[in-house]
Structure formats: C-alpha cells, structure tokens
Amino acid sequence: MNTLLLHCRPGFENEVCAEISEHAAHQQVAGYAKAKPSSAYAEFICTEADGAERLMGAVRFNRLIFPRQWARGSFVELPESDRISVLLAHLADVPTCGSLWLEVLDTNDGKELSNFCKKFEAPLRKALAKAGKLVEDPHKPRLLLTFLSGRQVFLGLAEANNSAQWPMGIPRLKFPREAPSRSTLKLEEAWHTFIPREQWDERLSGDMTGVDLGAAPGGWTYQLVRRGMLVTAIDNGPMAESLMDTGLVQHLMVDGFTYKPRQTVDWMVCDIVEKPARSAALLETWIGEGLCREAVVNLKLPMKQRYAEVRRLLQRLEDAFAARKIRVSIACKQLYHDREEVTCHLRRLGK
C-alpha cells in the first residue's frame, strides 16, 4: 500500500508528478513520482510503508490542481478467470471498506474497459459483502479499483471525504439543450466542484447579480440566468437571442479587461482566452477592489512548466491579498471539462 495512484487528463502526467512531489517534500514523505506520457495517471512511490497514507492524511484532495482522483495501494496481477478470489486474497489485510468504485483511466483503452467493469461489479460487490470486506458506511475508506486492463488492477483506498466526488473525478453532467454553447458545462462543473450543494441556494440565488467577461455566445451567462441572476454580459461578439429574450441580460460591447461595474456584484465569471497572468491580474483587481464577492475564472495554460506557472500565479494572488489585508479563499482545479486550462474559484471572506 505504499504507492499513490493519481488520475489526470491525458497529457498532464508531468504536472501531477511535479505537484505531488512538491506536497510530499513539504510533508517530508520520502519517495519519487513517475508516469508514462498520455497514460492519464501518475504514481508516487513512497519509500516507507505508511508514506502514501501519511501523504493522503496531510493533504486535502480538493487543494490539488491536476489530479482528478487518487488512491493509496498497489498493483495486482489478475488471472484470466476467478479474478475475485485473487482480489479477496489481496484484501485479506485491508480493513472493511465503506463503498466500492470500479474505475478506469481516461484513455481509449480505459473506455473499452468500462464495459468489463460494469459486468464485473455486481459479482465482485456480492463477494466482498459476503467476505465482510464491504458494508455501506461513508466513514470507512472507499475501495477504489482502477483497471488498467482485465489482467491488471490498482487496488487502492481513499477516504470518501478526501477524494473525488465522482468516479474517476468525472462528473456526468447533462448538456442543457437550450444552452448556447458546450462551455456551459465548465461553469456548471466549477460550481459542483467549488460550492457545496447545500450552499447553492444561498450563494447562487435569484436575487444576485453577475458579470460575465467574454460572454458570447452565452454558455456561462446561461448558467447565471438559470439561477435567476441579473447578468451583465461583456463581449464584442453576439449573445444568443434566447438569453437576451429572458430580460435578465444586459449586453455591453466593451473590453472585458477595463470594464468595471458601478456597484459590487455577487459574481464575476471570465472565460476569455488570454495569457494566464492577465486573467490572474483581473482576479486580483475584482476581488481585491471588492468589485465582486465570488469569481470563477479560467486560466489558459502555457505550453511548458504548466504546474510551476499556475503555482506562481496563485502565490502572486495570495501575496497580493495579504498585502491588502483581505481574506480570500482561493481554489484551483483542472476540471474534467477544462482542456489546456485550469479553473480558479475565489471568494472574499469576511467584510
């Protein structure tokens, strides 16, 4: 159980290696990270037997930027038949688990394996329950089986409250047919990721106001309008008529980097394709000057040193808010619907 397996978007394995190595060094957990390009996962192999458990205990999963899911455990080779007996034998020393997820990697091979997982899940679940290895209990660790093939699985554990909300960290969001662009799912996923569901009515409510910078054709504005907000949409491009017909949207053809609202708004969202430093500076201004209370902004990633650049920009934001003596919660994640980008959520705390 001394290996940490981390899922990610294919192509971002090096970012995961850099990120988890930094956390491990910070927590004084000895080990090394490795990954194959485009494999959609990375491993952190700990020198000490309890290293992976200590690392997971010290780091909050939702503070990680590039990993979509994680689990501590080890790889197990499976035979062609009676895989369940082999799994049960490997689980002999593992405590009873509170839930079971069968996962695959976000690759073409992974997609093909998901059918196998669907068929395998019911008999496995039954056998685990019979052996006393699985009960329904959210306080017990979750058993995460990541199949690399029908013959190789990573048998891992993760705490349900300190790992992905969805299997493989992939939310199953339905594209709303009335939305003007597929980007709408990015903002919806951001809300699911950064705002606890029980706070949606309070923090995404109908009497609120929002500004959408780089709004056209309106996928993000659609999400704000769907929550009943009054939205100022900033873009030189045209907004979908269906949104303008709601009467909740004011469209201004001005520059998103210079526009400022007359009064504090509840939400600022921004999906402009720009250099990440410029988008981060926008966040610093809007949150720092109190132009908005919460913000969701996409940071487009550079070609190289993507983790280092994101860390640098987040640190710059932290320093800027500390200098202004204001408290701000800052979260950043590469969402499933993000491509060459990460999504930041900032919320001003206190007065």
Ligand SMILES: C[S@@+](CC[C@H](N)C(=O)[O-])C[C@H]1O[C@@H](n2cnc3c(N)ncnc32)[C@H](O)[C@@H]1O
């Ligand atoms: C990726 S698209 C936004 C898509 C939108 N979020 C949606 O869901 O439909 C980026 C938009 O930013 C706009 N844009 C680019 N630079 C801008 C600027 N300086 N000010 C305002 N809008 C800008 C572009 O016209 C484009 O419509």
